[in-house]
Amino acid sequence: MKTRAAVAIAPETDLEIREVDLDEPRADELRVKIVASGVCHTDAIIRDQWYPVPLPVVLGHEGAGIVEAVGSAVQGFSVGDKVVMGPAFCGACEQCLAGHPMYCVNFYDRNFGVQRPDGSKAFSDSQGAIGSHFFGQSSFAEYTNVVAHGAVKVPDNAPLEILGPLGCGIMTGSGAVLNVLKPTPGSSIAVFGTGSVGMSGMLAAKAAGATTIIMVDIVPERLEFAKELGATHIVNSKEVDPVEAIKEITGGGVDYALDTTGVPAVFAQMTKSLTIRGHGALVGAAKLGTEAPFDIGTLLLTGIKISMVIEGDAVPKEFIPRLISLHARGMFPFDKLIKKYKFEDINQAFVDSADGSTLKPVIVF
Incomplete structure (x- = not known):
């Protein structure tokens, strides 16, 4: 045809x-x-x-x-x-x-x-x-x-x-949070990047019961929009050191973090923003061969975990109906x-x- x-x-x-x-x-x-x-x-x-x-x-x-x-x-x-x-x-x-x-x-x-x-x-x-x-x-x-x-x-x-x-995009951000990071009610999370993937991760964290949700970006309008959608804190990483800001907000670091940018410097910030035994995830795509700094000397002592996540580690036939159900209830x-x-x-x-x-x-x- x-x-x-x-x-x-x-x-x-x-x-x-x-x-x-x-x-x-x-x-x-x-x-x-x-x-x-x-x-x-x-x-x-x-x-x-x-x-x-x-x-x-x-x-x-x-x-x-x-x-x-x-x-x-x-x-x-x-x-x-x-x-x-x-x-x-x-x-x-x-x-x-x-x-x-x-x-x-x-x-x-x-x-x-x-x-x-x-x-x-x-x-x-x-x-x-x-x-x-x-x-x-x-x-x-x-x-x-x-x-x-x-x-x-x-x-x-x-x-x-x-x-x-x-x-894809919304499944990636929300799935990284709900299927991989799995934030517990009352926990803290930082999301680097306020594109659709990052915003989806933020909405998922809110639906999961995280109570400290920090969005990090360099675009003021997008950060304000994130706050309208449910972020409890926003950090403009063009104006302040995001790692220091996150540690000040949380008293030492976040329980969970998500990098949606694929930018090496941002990935490094994400790893350093985690509290002891925190869990971070990368979903941002970078060109093949891209390397990011990872301070193994300092971070060894923290016991953090870093996951590389594709498509939110979802089973689409199970996960997409879950998202539709959350949306229908006004939770996503x-x-x-x-x-x-x-x-x-x-x-x-x-x-x-x-x-x-x-x-x-x-x-x-």
């Missing part, structure tokens, strides 16, 4: 909206009519070739839509089902079987290989094949074929226009992070995401 898709063609170059051919869904796939798709930092860094992903490719990995066709081997889905798409995974390796599919040993190939395991691609046009199956979905298209086991059914009354980011208002854009304005959404003027752009088809 014919469909429109936004195609990444070169680093730091606008996506091209083209009419392309979409092949038939395979036995293990769903064809989904995309209602909306979030724009994530990962889309931008792949467009710009931080990771060596073949171009051209249809990006997009925070899709939500309606099932149009069901592959012959797929069970549990019907035409008309509403779905949110999470990352792809093999479902058979030791990590998948242990309940950690975001650490699938085949994660890179399934999500960044931009083709099916057999080498085929779902999209093409007169210029040739176009990469597909980015994160199992390539949701910057009006219609796409997705890996069925990465799709999550949601209720018929679910607001698909806002749910796509639950499949992630919709306040979202600004909607028309498909034709997708490149403006990338610009606004990069300069921070929009926390979480969502393309509505």
